[in-house]
Amino acid sequence: xxxxxxxxxxxxxxxxxxxxxxxxVGLNVAERRSHRHKVKREVLFxxxxxxxxxxxxxxxxxxxxRYHSIFFRNPSDIFxxxxxxxxxxxxxxxxxLSALIYVQQKxxxxxxxxxxxxxxxxxxxxxxxxxxxxxxxxxGFPTTLPWGISLWGAIRHPSQxxxxxxxxxxxxLTISGKTLISSNCKGSVFFSFLAMTAFARLILDxxxxxxxxxxxxxxxxxxxxxxxxxxxxxxxxxxxxxNVKVL
Amino acid sequence: MISSKYxxxxxxxxxxxxxxxxxxxxxxxxxxxQVGFSVPQKGFQAxxxxxxxxADELIALSDLRGNVVVLNLxxxxxxxxxxxxxxxxxxxxxxxxxxxxxxxxxxxxxDNLDNVLAFxxxxxxxxxxxxxxxxxxxxxxxxxxxxxxxxxxxxxFISDIVVGGPISETLLRVQVEKLxxx
Numbered sequence: 329x330x331x332x333x334x335x336x337x338x339x340x341x342x343x344x345x346x347x348x349x350x351x352x353v354g355l356n357v358a359e360r361r362s363h364r365h366k367v368k369r370e371v372l373f374x375x376x377x378x379x380x381x382x383x384x385x386x387x388x389x390x391x392x393x394r395y396h397s398i399f400f401r402n403p404s405d406i407f408x409x410x411x412x413x414x415x416x417x418x419x420x421x422x423x424x425l426s427a428l429i430y431v432q433q434k435x436x437x438x439x440x441x442x443x444x445x446x447x448x449x450x451x452x453x454x455x456x457x458x459x460x461x462x463x464x465x466x467x468g469f470p471t472t473l474p475w476g477i478s479l480w481g482a483i484r485h486p487s488q489x490x491x492x493x494x495x496x497x498x499x500x501l502t503i504s505g506k507t508l509i510s511s512n513c514k515g516s517v518f519f520s521f522l523a524m525t526a527f528a529r530l531i532l533d534x535x536x537x538x539x540x541x542x543x544x545x546x547x548x549x550x551x552x553x554x555x556x557x558x559x560x561x562x563x564x565x566x567x568x569x570x571n572v573k574v575l
Numbered sequence: 576m577i578s579s580k581y582x583x584x585x586x587x588x589x590x591x592x593x594x595x596x597x598x599x600x601x602x603x604x605x606x607x608x609q610v611g612f613s614v615p616q617k618g619f620q621a622x623x624x625x626x627x628x629x630a631d632e633l634i635a636l637s638d639l640r641g642n643v644v645v646l647n648l649x650x651x652x653x654x655x656x657x658x659x660x661x662x663x664x665x666x667x668x669x670x671x672x673x674x675x676x677x678x679x680x681x682x683x684x685x686d687n688l689d690n691v692l693a694f695x696x697x698x699x700x701x702x703x704x705x706x707x708x709x710x711x712x713x714x715x716x717x718x719x720x721x722x723x724x725x726x727x728x729x730x731x732f733i734s735d736i737v738v739g740g741p742i743s744e745t746l747l748r749v750q751v752e753k754l755x756x757x
Contacts, residue, residue, distance in 0.1 A: 330719070331719050331720070331738055332719050332720040332738045332739060334719070334720050339655070339720040339721070339738060339739030339740075340739075341738060341739065395745070395749050398745055398748050398749055398752065399745060401744075401745070401748070402743070402744050402745050405743045405744065405745035405746075408743040408745065408746070410737075410742060410743045410745075410746050412735075412737055412742075412746045413743065413745065413746055413749075464616060465617075467616075480612060480614040480616050480619065481612035481613065481614045481619075482612060527593070530593055530596070530597065531596070534596070534600035538618060539602070541602060544601060545601035545602035545603060546597060546598070546601045547597070547600075547601065547602070550597045550600070551597065554590070554593055554594060554597060557590070557593065558590055561586045561589075561590065565582065565583070565586065568582065569579065
């Protein structure tokens with residue numbers, strides 16, 4: 329576990345650094361392979377820049393809007409370097425919305441873009457596992473199994489390692505063109521990736537020790553993953569039958 | 576390509592099996608898995624520490640149960656620590672009447688007591704400055720980077736951690752307000 333890198337007076341959160349590297353590698357891989365989905369490299373670059381830029385600004389302004397009365401006392405903190413002053417959910421929403429507007433304005437195929445971005449997303453999923461390993465987040469449930477690791481006062485499932493292994497397998501399947509339906513259908517790569525990721529998350533969350541619970545001890549992330557899994561199957565079913573644009 | 580009939584059969588079968596898996600893998604008795612461990616991680620009980628302050632009084636974190644605690648680890652030579660001290664003092668002044676306590680633990684085993692005293696005087700700090708002379712507190716809190724700030728709720732559980740700094744006054748205020756209203 330290495331939560332931060334201390335370089336002189338600078339303290340860099342290791343998890344954020346790993347995610348940035350993952351994003352950079354992922355986008356490079358996606359750009360190199362974008363021609364397979366008839367998407368120009370510049371389009372992916374522009375899309376990533378717009379999504380990230382608006383996502384970051386949206387995350388900060390979402391946070392400011394939520395705690396506006398506190399920000400009124402120190403308005404200069406709107407531009408603070410503190411990453412804690414962000415609302416990630418609003419950021420993701422704004423970033424996604426901006427990407428959607430960009431794709432529609434440029435009259436691009438949304439499904440082809442999603443297919444082209446799938447390798448980047450699967451690399452980000454691997455990076456997320458490494459980020460969790462570095463920070464000690466997403467830790468496992470206590471176990472007596474011989475491969476358990478000592479973390480946070482107990483021998484636990486190495487849930488971060490499981491996460492990296494599952495994401496690596498999904499990455500290999502994604503770049504090798506293995507899809508759950510014919511890979512000629514636009515969207516088949518992305519929705520196969522989404523189905524596999526949701527399935528992996530559904531299974532692996534049962535080994536996590538930090539799960540948020542719904543009722544009767546049911547983990548909320550498993551339920552959310554199941555819904556995404558079912559949605560992916562539904563879209564794949566439509567795609568395999570009609571092979572037409574659905575989004 | 577498999578026929579539509581088999582496709583729907585297989586996909587629905589997988590969805591039913593995974594739904595059953597969710598039920599079978601639920602946490603028994605709706606239990607929280609973090610209970611019973613005192614470790615410096617979000618969601619866990621904050622490790623207890625007993626340290627002397629500058630007035631030579633022994634202060635224990637566990638004695639502050641019922642208060643929101645902002646636990647800040649710092650050193651006088653650490654530049655971000657210097658930058659965030661006025662914000663910590665402002666929050667202390669504002670919230671002291673509302674059951675909020677700030678504990679600033681100086682990493683004395685890597686600092687100099689004369690410098691600590693000069694630092695406290697320079698910033699007019701009035702909140703408790705605890706001296707980690709033998710490094711036990713920094714070890715208990717797995718200190719990796721200075722400054723590090725832990726936000727601890729009234730029940731003694733860690734609600735958030737900010738590694739590095741300087742932490743802004745706004746972030747401190749948001750975290751403290753959230754914990755007061757918890």
